[in-house]
Amino acid sequence: MVSxxxxxxxxxxxxTSPLSSSTPVIQLPPEFGQTAIFELEEISxxxxxxxxxxxxxxxxxEHTGTHFDAPNHWVTGKDLADVASVPAQRLIAPAAVLDFTxxxxxxxxxxxxxxxxxxWEEHNGPLPDGGWLFLRTGWDARSHSQEAxxxxxxxxxxxPGLSPECARWVAEESPVIxxxxxxxGTDAGRGHSFDPAFPCHSYLMGSDKYGLTQLQNLAALPATxxxxxxxxxxxxxxxxxxxRVLALVER
Amino acid sequence: MVSxxxxxxxxxxxxTSPLSSSTPVIQLPPEFGQTAIFELEEISxxxxxxxxxxxxxxxxxEHTGTHFDAPNHWVTGKDLADVASVPAQRLIAPAAVLDFTxxxxxxxxxxxxxxxxxxWEEHNGPLPDGGWLFLRTGWDARSHSQEAxxxxxxxxxxxPGLSPECARWVAEESPVIxxxxxxxGTDAGRGHSFDPAFPCHSYLMGSDKYGLTQLQNLAALPATxxxxxxxxxxxxxxxxxxxRVLALVER
Ligand SMILES: Nc1ccccc1C(=O)C(=O)O
Ligand SMILES: Nc1ccccc1C(=O)C(=O)O
Numbered sequence: 001m002v003s004x005x006x007x008x009x010x011x012x013x014x015x016t017s018p019l020s021s022s023t024p025v026i027q028l029p030p031e032f033g034q035t036a037i038f039e040l041e042e043i044s045x046x047x048x049x050x051x052x053x054x055x056x057x058x059x060x061x062e063h064t065g066t067h068f069d070a071p072n073h074w075v076t077g078k079d080l081a082d083v084a085s086v087p088a089q090r091l092i093a094p095a096a097v098l099d100f101t102x103x104x105x106x107x108x109x110x111x112x113x114x115x116x117x118x119x120w121e122e123h124n125g126p127l128p129d130g131g132w133l134f135l136r137t138g139w140d141a142r143s144h145s146q147e148a149x150x151x152x153x154x155x156x157x158x159x160p161g162l163s164p165e166c167a168r169w170v171a172e173e174s175p176v177i178x179x180x181x182x183x184x185g186t187d188a189g190r191g192h193s194f195d196p197a198f199p200c201h202s203y204l205m206g207s208d209k210y211g212l213t214q215l216q217n218l219a220a221l222p223a224t225x226x227x228x229x230x231x232x233x234x235x236x237x238x239x240x241x242x243x244r245v246l247a248l249v250e251r
Numbered sequence: 252m253v254s255x256x257x258x259x260x261x262x263x264x265x266x267t268s269p270l271s272s273s274t275p276v277i278q279l280p281p282e283f284g285q286t287a288i289f290e291l292e293e294i295s296x297x298x299x300x301x302x303x304x305x306x307x308x309x310x311x312x313e314h315t316g317t318h319f320d321a322p323n324h325w326v327t328g329k330d331l332a333d334v335a336s337v338p339a340q341r342l343i344a345p346a347a348v349l350d351f352t353x354x355x356x357x358x359x360x361x362x363x364x365x366x367x368x369x370x371w372e373e374h375n376g377p378l379p380d381g382g383w384l385f386l387r388t389g390w391d392a393r394s395h396s397q398e399a400x401x402x403x404x405x406x407x408x409x410x411p412g413l414s415p416e417c418a419r420w421v422a423e424e425s426p427v428i429x430x431x432x433x434x435x436g437t438d439a440g441r442g443h444s445f446d447p448a449f450p451c452h453s454y455l456m457g458s459d460k461y462g463l464t465q466l467q468n469l470a471a472l473p474a475t476x477x478x479x480x481x482x483x484x485x486x487x488x489x490x491x492x493x494x495r496v497l498a499l500v501e502r
Contacts, residue, residue, distance in 0.1 A: 001252065001478055001499070005343055006381065014339035020487040033300035036308040040489070043312070046326045049284035052448065053325055055490045057287040059310045061294070065484075074304055075297045088265035088497055092256055092480075130257065197303065227252055229343075231482030231495030233316075235291070236271040239306045244482030244495065246339055248252070 161188025327457030412439025
């Protein structure tokens with residue numbers, strides 16, 4: 001593996017969105033608590049506060065930027081793992097990448113149904129046991145702008161995702177350990193109005209599964225065969241964490 | 252690789268210290284800016300602030316807990332990479348683990364010299380080109396307590412590390428991309444009084460190399476042959492970041 005990495009026959013693809021104060025964050029209906037945006041606070045910069053060193057403090061939401069959703073994020077998984085208790089062995093896993101870029105370009109409210117996944121499986125083989133289902137939607141191209149990324153109007157946000165029945169199927173009947181998306185959260189923009197509300201969160205967390213969000217560069221991954229390293233910070237009692245997410249791809 | 256992970260012939264060892272408000276942080280002389288400790292702030296917990304979900308904001312130093320030092324952390328590397336610009340390919344690399352547990356137990360101010368490394372190389376082969384030099388000192392056993400971990404008295408902190416000449420050699424003459432340690436920072440506790448001050452930071456950052464700190468479980472790694480995934484958050488303009496660090500070990 002080391003020699004393959006060195007020779008470039010294994011490429012490392014960075015799936016992580018850069019973290020800054022312009023990283024988009026989810027906006028919930030106003031009656032609910034809202035997440036912090038990412039902020040830096042300088043401690044010293046080669047100055048009298050520290051002549052030879054530069055460093056910062058920072059503030060963030062656990063669910064800001066490219067992040068990992070742990071089971072206890074949702075009430076359905078409230079007695080299951082916090083983000084620090086997710087077994088390390090589950091952080092390195094294969095990914096299946098399903099491409100719905102064309103559908104999402106035509107309809108920002110596009111929802112993946114179980115049948116879409118079954119058709120994909122006919123061509124690519126079964127979803128990976130213990131791996132990730134990654135939804136490619138082209139939404140990463142919008143992440144430079146909170147407005148384009150959330151795509152909200154008077155009726156709320158419009159971003160693609162899974163139908164409620166598909167979320168239930170992925171959680172309860174498929175062999176994957178989690179769902180990875182390019183959007184601000186694992187649920188579709190209209191997920192707040194679904195039954196159950198936020199079905200991906202509700203069903204996946206309740207099934208001891210995980211979420212990964214705001215992924216970039218899924219276009220650089222093959223449909224099958226990549227291995228993903230998801231690196232959330234092990235925040236004790238945390239419900240999730242910004243995460244570094246890297247993929248290994250054989251060339 | 253996927254089948255080896257599944258079959259357990261590749262084990263994932265978590266080298267990351269858990270993050271909480273009791274995670275130890277470095278204490279600099281009082282005239283300098285100090286880092287934040289890690290803190291959580293609850294947004295909602297299955298309550299009126301968010302009926303179905305639990306999540307937090309958090310505050311941290313870039314150099315709190317298990318963290319990655321980028322070249323721009325030090326004035327010697329101030330025009331080199333910020334933590335978001337470190338190439339992803341360099342985040343997956345082999346590690347050499349040098350064990351000085353016995354020496355550090357006898358003398359908390361123990362310093363590794365170039366000759367110690369040369370003797371290690373006689374038995375284990377050369378340090379890995381493009382890989383990490385990991386210093387095992389047993390210091391991870393002290394990380395439950397800020398006091399035991401910093402081990403300070405009137406004369407300042409006493410923790411093991413590299414001599415100034417060894418730091419220069421690792422930075423300028425060895426093939427590694429960085430130094431990983433179990434202590435609060437890459438420099439020895441007495442590093443503030445060395446010439447140059449904090450020589451590991453000064454030489455490594457100045458050579459476009461990296462640091463990794465507060466590693467745990469190095470005892471579970473072989474002397475050679477493990478592959479380490481270092482996952483700092485890609486903080487734009489950041490000098491470093493808390494990082495998830497995982498090692499792959501063939502059994
Ligand atoms: N949909 C949500 C509703 C409430 C809280 C968070 C979310 C997320 O999407 C998230 O985890 O990023
Ligand atoms: N030695 C230092 C001096 C000043 C600032 C930070 C450090 C660290 O060790 C660090 O990077 O954790």
